[in-house]
Amino acid sequence: MTEEDKALLDEAARVRGFAYAPYSNFKVGAAIRTKDGKMYGGCNIENSSFSSTMCAERTAIYRAVSSGETEFDAIAVVSDSPNPAAPCGSCLQVMAEFGVSRIIMSNLNGDTEEMTIGELLPKAFSKENME
Numbered sequence: 718m719t720e721e722d723k724a725l726l727d728e729a730a731r732v733r734g735f736a737y738a739p740y741s742n743f744k745v746g747a748a749i750r751t752k753d754g755k756m757y758g759g760c761n762i763e764n765s766s767f768s769s770t771m772c773a774e775r776t777a778i779y780r781a782v783s784s785g786e787t788e789f790d791a792i793a794v795v796s797d798s799p800n801p802a803a804p805c806g807s808c809l810q811v812m813a814e815f816g817v818s819r820i821i822m823s824n825l826n827g828d829t830e831e832m833t834i835g836e837l838l839p840k841a842f843s844k845e846n847m848e
């Protein structure tokens with residue numbers, strides 16, 4: 718693993734500490750890196766109206782996009798699961814939209830796995846489908 722990817726996982730683990738998850742008690746942290754090396758972190762933010770909950774990955778991506786970022790390299794995701802957990806389908810769809818190609822997943826034991834968006838969401842729906 719590169720130093721850059723370690724730093725991205727460290728940032729995901731750090732912002733996981735801000736997760737607001739009183740309903741599931743499942744805290745998730747994510748951090749996305751732009752092609753020019755900037756990092757944006759995000760945590761999951763739950764709500765008593767459950768469907769208003771936002772995942773850590775989309776919090777991170779939407780923070781980056783809202784800051785003017787358009788070119789992405791990788792996203793790291795950290796949660797307390799027996800095996801490194803993959804992002805949910807909604808987050809994968811958003812990663813496909815914004816060209817987030819590498820997904821690095823880790824748990825608190827430090828087990829780490831990397832997959833591409835093409836592996837996790839083959840045949841993603843995209844704007845090309847609407848042409």
Ligand SMILES: O=c1ccn([C@H]2C[C@H](O)[C@@H](CO)O2)c(=O)[nH]1
Pocket residue numbers: 738741743744745760761762763770771772773774802803804805808
């Ligand atoms: O990849 C995932 C999967 C789940 N969650 C959040 C949503 C909810 O708050 C909690 C349980 O699903 O974990 C994420 O943030 N990212």
Ligand SMILES: [Zn+2]
Pocket residue numbers: 772773774775804805806807808809
């Ligand atoms: Zn999600």
